[in-house]
Amino acid sequence: MLEYLNDHHNSCDIDALKKAIQKNEKLLESKGSIPFKEALTNLPKTSSTMMDLSGDKIRIGNPQDLDEDQLEKLTNAIHTMIPWRKGPFDFFGIDLDAEWRSDLKWKRIENHLDNLDGKTVLDIGCNNGYYMFKMAKNNPALVLGIDPVLRCRYQFDLVQSYTNLSNLKFEMLGIEHVHLFDEMFDLIFNMGIIYHHKNPIAQLEDCIRALKPGGQMILETIGIPGDSEMALFPSGRYASMKNIWFIPTLPCLINWMSKVKFIDIKIISDTLLTAQEQRVTKWCPHKSLHDFLDPSDPSKTIEGHPAPRRFAISVRKKI
Numbered sequence: 001m002l003e004y005l006n007d008h009h010n011s012c013d014i015d016a017l018k019k020a021i022q023k024n025e026k027l028l029e030s031k032g033s034i035p036f037k038e039a040l041t042n043l044p045k046t047s048s049t050m051m052d053l054s055g056d057k058i059r060i061g062n063p064q065d066l067d068e069d070q071l072e073k074l075t076n077a078i079h080t081m082i083p084w085r086k087g088p089f090d091f092f093g094i095d096l097d098a099e100w101r102s103d104l105k106w107k108r109i110e111n112h113l114d115n116l117d118g119k120t121v122l123d124i125g126c127n128n129g130y131y132m133f134k135m136a137k138n139n140p141a142l143v144l145g146i147d148p149v150l151r152c153r154y155q156f157d158l159v160q161s162y163t164n165l166s167n168l169k170f171e172m173l174g175i176e177h178v179h180l181f182d183e184m185f186d187l188i189f190n191m192g193i194i195y196h197h198k199n200p201i202a203q204l205e206d207c208i209r210a211l212k213p214g215g216q217m218i219l220e221t222i223g224i225p226g227d228s229e230m231a232l233f234p235s236g237r238y239a240s241m242k243n244i245w246f247i248p249t250l251p252c253l254i255n256w257m258s259k260v261k262f263i264d265i266k267i268i269s270d271t272l273l274t275a276q277e278q279r280v281t282k283w284c285p286h287k288s289l290h291d292f293l294d295p296s297d298p299s300k301t302i303e304g305h306p307a308p309r310r311f312a313i314s315v316r317k318k319i
Contacts, residue, residue: 011184044070063093
């Protein structure tokens with residue numbers, strides 16, 4: 001376990017990471033994991049004749065690579081792992097349109113990334129690894145995705161079973177384990193995470209510690225409109241989400257970064273979240289953004305709060 005970190009033993013607490021992973025991986029032996037395990041076991045054993053990580057969709061394999069029975073097995077496996085939150089993917093001609101058009105977010109940030117050739121990357125809350133696979137085409141030495149959610153682990157394993165990218169690793173860890181890394185990463189992805197945790201400053205302090213001097217962090221978050229340095233702290237839910245703490249204005253977010261001593265703070269995007277980017281699909285057939293906004297006034301959530309914007313910024317650790 002974690003042999004790939006042996007070359008980084010001075011930059012992480014491997015023993016503490018192993019203990020945390022072993023604790024979280026007990027979920028892999030739970031009853032809830034049985035359908036996912038069976039789905040992976042029944043995946044068609046075939047080699048894909050094509051892999052394209054550069055387009056909007058992550059494309060793996062051609063339709064002619066699978067016979068009718070194999071295609072049915074793969075479709076059933078993908079269906080077992082619903083809901084798919086990040087995408088889109090194309091598996092051997094199966095169009096997997098996830099809830100989030102993550103490709104739109106990728107287009108906003110891609111040209112703001114440092115050169116990843118030979119670099120080490122941490123993707124916090126990586127979900128099924130969509131951004132990890134997008135980064136893989138730029139030849140990083142290591143992209144470590146962390147997410148403690150069982151379904152995300154199995155979705156990643158499904159994709160990786162056909163890509164076999166040795167520089168991509170997934171561990172069942174969370175933001176609370178980032179402090180176990182010390183100046184290890186050239187780039188950190190913190191996408192859609194900060195508002196789910198009660199102490200945004202502590203989270204940012206852990207991230208800056210984990211970055212190498214001069215390293216870059218891309219942070220993306222929901223936010224509210226406004227010119228004041230303030231954050232919404234909803235007493236109940238926000239857009240039907242219950243695990244929400246602080247939702248900043250853009251000036252507030254920039255102020256957080258300055259307080260933690262990040263430098264070179266650059267605004268990448270400030271956009272209103274729309275149903276073009278987050279919506280119900282065949283592969284995520286549950287409620288989505290449309291259901292979380294006030295039907296008579298879409299500028300507000302159903303609780304009456306300002307509707308979510310999405311902020312993306314680039315920051316750097318000083319040398």
